[in-house]
Amino acid sequence: MAVNHEVAASVKLTRTDRLAARIWKSRLDYAFLIPGLLVFGAFIFWPMIASFYYSALNWTGFGENAEFVGLANYRELLQDEFFYAAFRRSFAFMLATVPLQMILGLILAIVLNNKLLRLSTLFRAMIFLPVVSPVAVIAIVMVLMLSPFNGPINGFLLDAHLVDRAVDFLGSPQIALWTLAGIFVWKWTGITLIYWLAALQTVPAELYEAAKLDDVKTRQVIWHIVLPMIAPFAVVIGLISAIAALNVFPLIQATTQGGPFFSTEVMEVYIFRTAFAPASGQFPRLGYASAAGVLFGLSIMVLTIFQAIAVRRTRRKEAEDV
Amino acid sequence: MSNRIYAGLSRRTLLGSAAYLGLAMAAGRAFSQAFGDGGGLPPADGSLRWLDSGGQKGVFIKEYLTKYGEARGIEVVYDGLPWKEIASVLPLGIRNGSAPDTFNLPIGMEPSVAISEGWLQPIDDLIPDFDNWKKAYPNGSFVEGINVFGGKTYGFPFSTERRFNNALLFNQDMMNEAGYDHINADRALTFDEMREAARKITENSGGRSFGFIIGGAQEPRWGNTATMLAQRGGATVGSSGLLEGMDLKTGEFAFDHDAYVAGVELLLAMNSDRSVFPGSLTIIAPQAREFITQGAAGMIIQGPWNIPIWEEKTPNFNFGVSPGPAPDEASLDNPVWVMQLPNSTNMMWLNAKANNAQYAGDFFHWLGSLEGQLAYANVASCADPAIFPETIKLAQLSERAVTMLQMAEKRVRIAPNPFVRNPELSKVAAAYVDPTPNLAQAVQGLFAGQLTDVKATLKKASDARNKALDEAIAKAKSDGANVSRDDFAFAAWEETRDFGPEDYAKQ
Numbered sequence: 001m002a003v004n005h006e007v008a009a010s011v012k013l014t015r016t017d018r019l020a021a022r023i024w025k026s027r028l029d030y031a032f033l034i035p036g037l038l039v040f041g042a043f044i045f046w047p048m049i050a051s052f053y054y055s056a057l058n059w060t061g062f063g064e065n066a067e068f069v070g071l072a073n074y075r076e077l078l079q080d081e082f083f084y085a086a087f088r089r090s091f092a093f094m095l096a097t098v099p100l101q102m103i104l105g106l107i108l109a110i111v112l113n114n115k116l117l118r119l120s121t122l123f124r125a126m127i128f129l130p131v132v133s134p135v136a137v138i139a140i141v142m143v144l145m146l147s148p149f150n151g152p153i154n155g156f157l158l159d160a161h162l163v164d165r166a167v168d169f170l171g172s173p174q175i176a177l178w179t180l181a182g183i184f185v186w187k188w189t190g191i192t193l194i195y196w197l198a199a200l201q202t203v204p205a206e207l208y209e210a211a212k213l214d215d216v217k218t219r220q221v222i223w224h225i226v227l228p229m230i231a232p233f234a235v236v237i238g239l240i241s242a243i244a245a246l247n248v249f250p251l252i253q254a255t256t257q258g259g260p261f262f263s264t265e266v267m268e269v270y271i272f273r274t275a276f277a278p279a280s281g282q283f284p285r286l287g288y289a290s291a292a293g294v295l296f297g298l299s300i301m302v303l304t305i306f307q308a309i310a311v312r313r314t315r316r317k318e319a320e321d322v
Numbered sequence: 323m324s325n326r327i328y329a330g331l332s333r334r335t336l337l338g339s340a341a342y343l344g345l346a347m348a349a350g351r352a353f354s355q356a357f358g359d360g361g362g363l364p365p366a367d368g369s370l371r372w373l374d375s376g377g378q379k380g381v382f383i384k385e386y387l388t389k390y391g392e393a394r395g396i397e398v399v400y401d402g403l404p405w406k407e408i409a410s411v412l413p414l415g416i417r418n419g420s421a422p423d424t425f426n427l428p429i430g431m432e433p434s435v436a437i438s439e440g441w442l443q444p445i446d447d448l449i450p451d452f453d454n455w456k457k458a459y460p461n462g463s464f465v466e467g468i469n470v471f472g473g474k475t476y477g478f479p480f481s482t483e484r485r486f487n488n489a490l491l492f493n494q495d496m497m498n499e500a501g502y503d504h505i506n507a508d509r510a511l512t513f514d515e516m517r518e519a520a521r522k523i524t525e526n527s528g529g530r531s532f533g534f535i536i537g538g539a540q541e542p543r544w545g546n547t548a549t550m551l552a553q554r555g556g557a558t559v560g561s562s563g564l565l566e567g568m569d570l571k572t573g574e575f576a577f578d579h580d581a582y583v584a585g586v587e588l589l590l591a592m593n594s595d596r597s598v599f600p601g602s603l604t605i606i607a608p609q610a611r612e613f614i615t616q617g618a619a620g621m622i623i624q625g626p627w628n629i630p631i632w633e634e635k636t637p638n639f640n641f642g643v644s645p646g647p648a649p650d651e652a653s654l655d656n657p658v659w660v661m662q663l664p665n666s667t668n669m670m671w672l673n674a675k676a677n678n679a680q681y682a683g684d685f686f687h688w689l690g691s692l693e694g695q696l697a698y699a700n701v702a703s704c705a706d707p708a709i710f711p712e713t714i715k716l717a718q719l720s721e722r723a724v725t726m727l728q729m730a731e732k733r734v735r736i737a738p739n740p741f742v743r744n745p746e747l748s749k750v751a752a753a754y755v756d757p758t759p760n761l762a763q764a765v766q767g768l769f770a771g772q773l774t775d776v777k778a779t780l781k782k783a784s785d786a787r788n789k790a791l792d793e794a795i796a797k798a799k800s801d802g803a804n805v806s807r808d809d810f811a812f813a814a815w816e817e818t819r820d821f822g823p824e825d826y827a828k829q
Binding site: 060061065082143147148149150165166168170171172173174255256257259260261262263276283284285 | 410431603756758
């Protein structure tokens with residue numbers, strides 16, 4: 001037994017030595033990682049940990065009079081109808097925008113992937129233009145375009161007798177969120193288009209040529225060749241788009257600030273309002289907002305885990321098919 | 323636009339006026355002399371930064387702060403932001419250490435809370451010859467619980483609260499065409515008349531204009547408007563901050579008072595008539611102000627600060643002013659109430675971590691002198707009237723500005739203020755967590771159609787606020803404060819006259 005222990009210790013020591021030796025050997029590579037790790041730690045990891053800590057405090061975010069309240073903020077949140085409403089809106093926004101963005105992006109990608117289409121590069125650039133435009137600029141332009149008083153969109157609708165009264169796109173609680181969803185899709189479809197174009201490059205050219213020789217119709221090529229081959233990418237593109245749709249704070253803050261009467265208040269706006277910009281007569285509640293942020297972050301994490309599982313299964317299925 | 327000297331000058335006043343005007347002219351010619359030599363000021367630490375809500379007072383501050391900077395050799399930075407932005411920018415600035423040296427507090431934030439949170443520092447030791455400087459102010463300018471806390475002065479007052487913060491301003495041509503040319507400072511609209519006027523203005527324009535507009539994205543506008551309408555209907559309620567909507571005779575919030583309900587129903591009725599500017603829910607007050615001059619709407623409930631802005635920027639715009647509407651003819655003479663003499667929203671507070679606190683104090687010293695006040699009154703006009711009454715009498719004001727000031731003298735009264743009666747109530751304010759939706763949000767929700775049943779919605783908001791106040795009182799008590807709900811009730815208040823310092827002793 002004593003011999004075995006010695007051997008085990010020796011093996012462990014040898015492994016440790018090897019690891020240390022390997023690290024030392026690659027010390028320059030690790031040194032290059034340090035700045036990135038520091039930035040990650042300061043701006044990603046620390047805020048996450050700090051949010052958990054702050055969520056246990058009754059704290060305005062100012063001064064040093066923070067009071068430890070344990071899970072009280074979470075208990076209060078779970079009874080807050082505005083929290084649930086904001087939560088629902090965030091996911092409704094995501095469910096409305098992601099499929100639309102993906103389908104629209106895919107259609108455009110398939111059309112623009114056709115090398116015979118003239119000016120496809122120009123069209124790609126035009127569709128991508130909103131992606132690189134600042135959200136604040138787009139928000140201001142959209143507020144003017146959609147104005148029910150003198151906005152050109154309402155001008156057109158009225159002139160064409162499509163409506164008998166100007167539509168208050170951003171001021172009507174019934175349609176404001178969906179108007180924002182439309183703006184969001186318009187702004188970000190360009191990036192989805194790029195993802196899909198990259199995915200389409202993975203379809204071998206020989207398959208198109210073979211289909212052409214067999215006189216297969218374009219519709220059948222898309223349905224039976226292209227879509228099955230790019231399907232695995234859909235999971236990744238869907239995940240990226242979903243996370244983007246849940247991070248919609250700049251657009252909403254620059255247009256409606258969550259109003260009117262909370263009708264466009266998604267979770268990020270809710271968190272911002274409670275943390276930094278409460279209504280008149282109210283006081284910032286950083287601890288409470290942190291608790292909301294933690295719950296929202298966890299829900300996104302669950303979504304990410306589901307999607308990761310989906311990616312893994314798709315890959316496994318692909319491997320089996322091969 | 324016609325300019326004239328404020329009415330009623332006697333020979334003695336005229337001679338006095340000449341002297342004061344001479345002072346002001348001297349101040350204008352040799353501004354650095356007006357400030358004195360500034361001896362004893364430390365070297366500047368970066369810029370002197372000032373943040374307020376802009377408007378006409380902002381025009382003055384920007385101009386004179388720049389002159390001050392030139393005289394003192396310090397760079398100055400002035401920012402005038404809408405209240406909604408102050409509410410988000412300032413707390414963030416305080417938090418990350420980038421807040422200006424001196425600022426307006428966000429609307430609704432009790433100064434006592436800001437002090438307890440460590441935002442502010444007293445100005446007593448920063449203003450030269452402080453005691454004499456303070457004595458020159460009109461009585462009631464420095465009040466424990468308003469701008470004095472624990473015997474230390476925190477808030478610098480330079481304008482008076484006695485103004486008609488929610489008057490009716492209207493396009494005179496549109497009103498005339500609608501058949502309401504008799505509406506003026508002496509004759510307000512009744513609720514029915516306002517609804518009808520709004521409908522007719524919309525109708526007469528053929529859809530190009532609307533009867534009424536409100537900067538409805540700015541939530542407090544809804545609360546302010548509803549509260550003014552309620553006061554005009556006879557509800558003896560407080561007008562701002564924690565006291566907004568509180569019946570000061572009973573100490574209970576009364577959002578569901580019949581006068582509140584009637585006021586909110588007026589707004590809803592105009593909306594259902596399609597007489598309200600579409601998009602009112604997505605514009606802020608300054609935008610609404612601009613739309614009025616463009617002819618997009620006929621009436622707006624807003625403050626006197628619109629008058630100098632419109633007269634300067636759109637001198638050809640023909641508009642009139644009147645008190646806010648009242649439910650019926652019998653209530654046309656009802657007053658509205660403000661909570662104290664010094665204007666608390668305009669009041670400047672000094673950042674506890676100000677880089678140039680002494681320069682801010684030095685500028686306060688000048689602005690709180692007769693020269694400073696006169697210079698201020700000439701620019702600020704009726705928007706934010708100077709707190710020294712003699713300067714208002716001497717200032718050159720437009721006819722409309724004079725009308726607005728006279729209207730305030732006639733109809734705006736000082737209400738009892740529980741924070742003056744018991745300064746320990748600041749601990750209640752610090753512990754108070756306002757429920758959501760509050761009054762402003764509830765009215766906005768009703769207007770947007772998200773909420774229904776005016777009476778029930780307002781009662782729910784009122785009950786929630788009463789409960790929140792009870793909880794805050796209980797917490798303050800448990801922390802050792804000597805407070806009770808009775809501190810908020812002034813049963814013997816005679817609401818038709820000012821509630822002065824002597825009245826607190828009687829209650």
